[in-house]
Amino acid sequence: MKLVFATHNQNKVKEVQALLPKNISLLSLTDIGCNEEIPETGKTLKENAIIKADFVTKHFGLPCFADDTGLLVDALNGAPGVYSARYAGEQGNSDNNMDKLLSELKSTTHRSARFETVIALNLENSQHIFTGTVEGEIIDEKKGDKGFGYDPIFRPKTYSQTFAELPMAVKNKISHRGKAIQELLIFLKNLANDTE
Numbered sequence: 361m362k363l364v365f366a367t368h369n370q371n372k373v374k375e376v377q378a379l380l381p382k383n384i385s386l387l388s389l390t391d392i393g394c395n396e397e398i399p400e401t402g403k404t405l406k407e408n409a410i411i412k413a414d415f416v417t418k419h420f421g422l423p424c425f426a427d428d429t430g431l432l433v434d435a436l437n438g439a440p441g442v443y444s445a446r447y448a449g450e451q452g453n454s455d456n457n458m459d460k461l462l463s464e465l466k467s468t469t470h471r472s473a474r475f476e477t478v479i480a481l482n483l484e485n486s487q488h489i490f491t492g493t494v495e496g497e498i499i500d501e502k503k504g505d506k507g508f509g510y511d512p513i514f515r516p517k518t519y520s521q522t523f524a525e526l527p528m529a530v531k532n533k534i535s536h537r538g539k540a541i542q543e544l545l546i547f548l549k550n551l552a553n554d555t556e
Contacts, residue, residue, distance in 0.1 A: 361383060361384050361385070361423070362384075362385050362386075362387055362422065362423070363380075363384050363385070363386055363387070363422075363423050363424065363425065363483075363548075364386075364387045364388070364389070364391075364392055364416050364420070364422045364423065364424040364425070365386050365387070365388060365424075365425060365426075366389055366398065366412040366413060366415070366416050366424055366425065366426035366427075367388055367389060367426075367427075368388060368389050368390050368397075369388070370388060370390070373386055373387075373388045375532075376541060379541065379545055380545065380548065381548065381549055381552045383552055384548060384552070387422075389416070392416070392420055392422065394416065394419070394420065398411065398412045398415045398416075398426075399411075400412070400428065400442075402428075402442065403442060404442055404478075405428040405429065405430050405441075405442055405476060405477070405478040406428075406478045406480070406489060408426075408428035408442065408478075409426045409427055409428045409478045409479060409480035409489075410426075410480045410487070411426075412426030412428070412480070413425055413426040413480040413481065413482045413487070414480075414482065416482075417482040423481075423482060423483045423484070424481075424482050425479055425480060425481040425482070425483075425544060426479070426480055427477055427478065427479045427480075427537065427540065428442070428477070428478055429444065429475065429476065429477040429478075429509075429536065429537060430442050430443075430444045430475070430476055431444045431461075431473060431474075431475055431509075431510050431514065432473060432474050432475075432476060433461070433465070433471075433472075433473040433498060434470060434472045434473060435465060435468045435470045435471065435472075436461075436464060436465075440457070440461065444457070444509070444510070445457075445509075447460055447461065448460040454508060454509050454510070457509075457510065458502060458510060458512065458513050461498065461510070461513065462498070462500070462501070462513065465498055471497045471498045471499070472495070472496075472497050473495075473496060473497060473498050473514065474493050474494060474495045474496065474536075475493065475494050475496070475510075475514065475535065475536040475537075476491065476492070476493045476536055477491065477492045477493075477536040477537045477539070477540040478490070478491050478540065479491070479540045479541070479543075479544050481544060481547070483551075488547060490540045490541075490543035490544045490547070491539075491540055491543070492535070492536040492537060492538065492539025492540030492541070492542070492543065493536050493539070494516050494517075494534060494535055494536045494539070495516070495517045496514050496515050496516040496517050496519075497514075497515055497517075498513050498514060498515075499513055499514075499515050499522060501513070502524075503521075503522045503524065503525055504521065504522045504523070504524025504525030504526075505524060506523075506524050506525065506526070506527075506528060506531075507523045507524040507526075507528075507531060510523075511523035511524035511531075512524035516534055516535075519534075523535070
């Protein structure tokens with residue numbers, strides 16, 4: 361079975377492909393000739409994941425899954441949330457996003473936060489939703505050079521290091537995206553076993 365992962369990021373595709381059963385071949389948006397960025401106009405992570413998955417299903421007629429991820433900070437009433445990637449304006453400028461967040465938290469000691477990933481899978485005329493979350497806190501300054509996004513300022517609960525300091529294997533096991541992907545993989549593996 362061919363399954364589209366609605367991303368242009370080939371590293372994400374390779375990472376997930378390594379975890380899938382051998383009878384599932386993963387394709388990126390680039391692989392199917394979708395060279396545009398799918399607009400994320402939803403008000404929630406779930407809506408954005410569904411928009412991206414539905415776009416591929418509608419325009420390319422292929423089974424597909426898409427994810428959306430947000431950082432939810434309690435002291436900011438859940439912000440940046442669905443706007444995490446463009447919190448400081450320009451899409452995906454991680455340093456500016458982190459600087460803005462640290463500036464807004466300067467006057468508070470209440471720094472609890474969580475990452476959440478939602479995956480929407482469109483397969484065989486039905487849609488399935490998978491979620492993963494990880495609790496933690498926002499530290500005072502950037503630490504570590506691994507990972508991406510807000511990883512240098514997010515320290516998961518029970519750990520002394522940020523996501524950007526932890527080895528990738530550890531981060532993948534405990535992270536929001538890792539948990540959501542595991543839920544997706546369990547579903548796909550069960551489906552593969554049922555059809556054998």
